[in-house]
Amino acid sequence: MLTSLRLEIRKALRRSRSYIGPVAMSLLILAVAVGLKHGNPFDYMRRLMEQHFIITGSFINAAFLCRHLLEGITYFFLPLFACLVCGDLLASEAADGTIRTLLCRPVTRTQVMVSKYLVAVVYVIGLTIGTGVLAYLVGALILGRGSLVLLRGGIWVLPEPTAILRLAQAYGLVAVGMLAVGSIAFAVSTLLSNSNGAIGTAMAVLWGSLVIQEIEYFSALKPYLLTTQLDLWRRLFFGSVTAHDLARAVTVMLTYCAVSFTVGLLVFRRRDVLA
Numbered sequence: 265m266l267t268s269l270r271l272e273i274r275k276a277l278r279r280s281r282s283y284i285g286p287v288a289m290s291l292l293i294l295a296v297a298v299g300l301k302h303g304n305p306f307d308y309m310r311r312l313m314e315q316h317f318i319i320t321g322s323f324i325n326a327a328f329l330c331r332h333l334l335e336g337i338t339y340f341f342l343p344l345f346a347c348l349v350c351g352d353l354l355a356s357e358a359a360d361g362t363i364r365t366l367l368c369r370p371v372t373r374t375q376v377m378v379s380k381y382l383v384a385v386v387y388v389i390g391l392t393i394g395t396g397v398l399a400y401l402v403g404a405l406i407l408g409r410g411s412l413v414l415l416r417g418g419i420w421v422l423p424e425p426t427a428i429l430r431l432a433q434a435y436g437l438v439a440v441g442m443l444a445v446g447s448i449a450f451a452v453s454t455l456l457s458n459s460n461g462a463i464g465t466a467m468a469v470l471w472g473s474l475v476i477q478e479i480e481y482f483s484a485l486k487p488y489l490l491t492t493q494l495d496l497w498r499r500l501f502f503g504s505v506t507a508h509d510l511a512r513a514v515t516v517m518l519t520y521c522a523v524s525f526t527v528g529l530l531v532f533r534r535r536d537v538l539a
């Protein structure tokens with residue numbers, strides 16, 4: 265099992281797709297940080313707060329960058345890059361014709377699936393958490409550190425230690441959500457010889473869930489939708505999330521992971537690789 269896992273890790277490191285996500289996210293973080301530093305996209309917040317407070321320094325800091333970044337990457341960049349790798353782990357083997365050689369080795373199909381899925385888990389969680397850590401470090405270097413200031417029905421000010429804790433929880437929750445999306449792509453890739461179909465299907469499930477949760481007719485389904493639980497990260501910064509809410513969100517998203525992996529495993533174990 266460990267030998268199979270090491271082999272899959274080496275394969276992932278040799279694929280150019282594995283580096284698209286980290287490189288793209290690094291460039292995006294740098295661009296957003298520079299834009300916040302030299303532009304005035306949130307000048308309206310300063311004007312609003314100056315009506316009630318004496319403002320010294322800037323609330324545009326590392327914590328603000330991390331929180332602001334999540335708004336733009338949670339439903340497009342992170343899931344896309346997660347699906348790009350997860351959907352390619354099996355589909356690329358079928359497309360290259362190496363899946364037969366892979367299964368000729370003295371390993372079971374279950375071991376192959378588990379090894380590939382563990383690589384997917386490490387990649388997705390590493391990409392999401394790494395994005396948060398890099399954003400904070402780049403933000404601290406370019407924008408400085410400080411409290412997190414937000415506007416939502418008032419002015420919310422989170423001291424830096426509290427802001428870091430909430431950001432860690434938010435990125436952790438988003439990481440589980442990205443793993444759920446990636447797991448769907450991983451499962452679909454067991455049926456295909458091209459990863460594009462797996463990527464498209466997983467992204468369609470994510471965006472479809474976003475649409476459905478806004479339709480009143482489907483309100484009974486809302487607690488079970490992936491995006492409903494993923495949206496919980498926003499509430500983490502406004503003091504309205506309990507431990508029970510977090511546990512429920514993580515449980516629902518991990519259920520998506522477990523069901524997707526199980527379906528993919530059942531399909532792969534019965535797949536005819538000689539056809």
